[in-house]
Every structure is written in C-alpha cells, then in structure tokens.
Amino acid sequence: MREPDMQKLDALVGRLVGDVGAAMSGALVVLGEQVGIYKAMADGTPMSVQDLAAKTGVKERYLREWLSAQAAADYVAYDEKTDRFSLTPEQAMVFAEENSPAFFVGAFEVVQSMWMDEPKIADAFRTGKGLGWHEHSTCLFRGTERFFRPGYNSHLVNEWIPALAGVEAKLKAGASVADVGCGHGASTVLMAQAYPASHFTGFDYHGPSIERAKAAAQDAGVADRVTFQQGSAAEFPGRGYDMVAMFDCLHDMGDPVGAGRHVKETLGPNGTWLIVEPFANDHLKDNLNPVGRVYYGASTMICTPASLSQEVGLGLGAQAGEMKLRKVALDAGFTHFRRATETPFNMVFEVRA
Structure with missing residues (x-):
C-alpha cells in the first residue's frame, strides 16, 4: 500500500468538510424556502428568533437551530450584540427574490x-439502462425551471436573441x-411577453410539465399568443417556423441528430435553430472547474441517464462542448453553425440550413 502524503490528506479532508457542510446547507435552503423563512426576512430587517418565529409560524427552537446553521454558512447575517438575524441585500437576491438574476x-x-x-441511478449504473426525465422525483421539474429561469430573464431577450x-x-x-423541450414554459412565456406580435408554441413530452406551462402562461397574461402541447423533439407538429428553440435540453435527447433533422423539416425559409446549452469547453481538462463540477454532477445523475433511456442513446452529456454540438447540427443536415454569444453558464448557437 502506498503511503499517503499527510499534507495532501489534510487538505483533502479540509475540502471535504466544506463539501459536507455545503450538502447539509443545501437541504436547509430547501427547507427554509418551503416554510417561508427567507421571504419573511427579505426586507433585511434584523429580527430576533422570537420575532421571526411569530412572523413565520415556525417553532422557535427549530428556527434558532436553522438560523445558526445558515449563519455558519454565511447564508444569513448574525449580529452578536443584538442576537438578531437578517438577510443582506445580496443574500436576499439569492434566497428570497425569485425573479432576481441571482x-x-x-x-x-x-x-x-x-x-x-440515487437508488434509481445506482441501478442504471449496474444495468446500463437509462432513467427517463419523467421517472425522476417531481422536485427536479420545479427546480430545473427555477434554476434556469434567472439566466433566461437576464439574457434571453436582452442578449441571446x-x-x-x-x-x-x-x-x-x-x-x-x-x-422544444420547454418544460414548465419559462423561456416560452418570457419570449411571448417580449414579442407580443409573435406566436409561440411550447412542446415537451412530459405531460405534467405542459400543464404547468399552460398555467404559467395564464398567470403571465400571454395565453392568447402561447400554445403548449405535448410532443417529442423528433415528432412535434408544425411547419414554417421562423425559429425553433431548444434551451438546455438537446444534450438530454437520445437522438439529437434525429431531432435536428426534424427541426430542419419544420423550419421555414431562412429559419433559425436556436440551441442554448450548458457552457463547456471541448476538452475535459478545461472543464475541471466549479461550473464544470456542477454540470458534470447533474449530467451523471440526470442528463446522461435521460439520453440513455431513449432510442439511439447518444449520451452527449451536459458538458458536450462546441465540437460535439457542431457535429450534431452538421449530421442533421445544417450547413451554418455559429456560436452567437455565451455566458459563464451557457453557450448560444445559431444554426441554419
């Protein structure tokens, strides 16, 4: 057995302590949002545990423990002199303000x-089978919309289009x-709000997501110019589209090339295929960073199993990179493929016949 370098071991254990703390803090974030603590603290007013308990209806003893853990994570602010807790403006943007870009x-x-x-993915690891999007816990569908929506709010209308x-x-x-692959319809509704003269049709194979998208369109007042319909990327109906958009979903498809061929058939003259994908470099070594860590993790547990559950099962993964995505578009029959813009979290491609 090789002898470990004790300094390297200590450094690794130190990082793991931070990672375990982050994992535990994540559960507390979901809990705090569910019971309304962040919203109650959104205005930044310092509050005692007693005052916050009265405002939220959360029992005081549980609340003190939660606040203490959040303060240790630097997710809430604590004033030792007054024994009060608050959210800074930055913390409020991250945890309490759903429409904030952060x-x-x-x-x-x-x-x-x-x-x-995890047990379902462990079985997939052993059998080689995939796990369809629809087979995941429902918190994934809600979380995905809420995770991507801030980026769409910030960039879709102002920069990407x-x-x-x-x-x-x-x-x-x-x-x-x-x-296509509209999920709960965040991107569809946003475009409909920005471009009232156009009509938008959102497609997703997941029926419950389509129903949620319809409700979102009603709530946003754009149901007159938005239609949501259940349909797959390879078979969604319609012809003559000026644009077909796919936001953060092409890599989840079992047959992205086949989906691309169908997109080509449905586009009108000079139509554009807009592909938005998670940011990734073409080589693994260039993705070994915090963003890559997040995307490779999600790809292992969600994206790759989704692709492997479908016909062809190409398994692009969430860190496919531009070269692989370009090959998909060219193999689908397109001749024009351009990276139009990017953010630290997304790449945006313009594709034409």
Missing part, C-alpha cells in the same frame, strides 16, 4: 432530486416560434 434556490431543489433518485442574425426583427414584426 436566485439560487432552484439549484438546491435539483440537488434534492439527485439525492432522492439580439445576437442571432435577423431574428429579433422577425419576432418584433410577428413570427412563428417553436420552443
């Missing part, structure tokens, strides 16, 4: 589903758009 609670709901579904040649003008004038 809202992060959805990410912890995705992690919650990974823990809950303007980066596509000629698309914004079409949407302002009145275009027909398919949002």
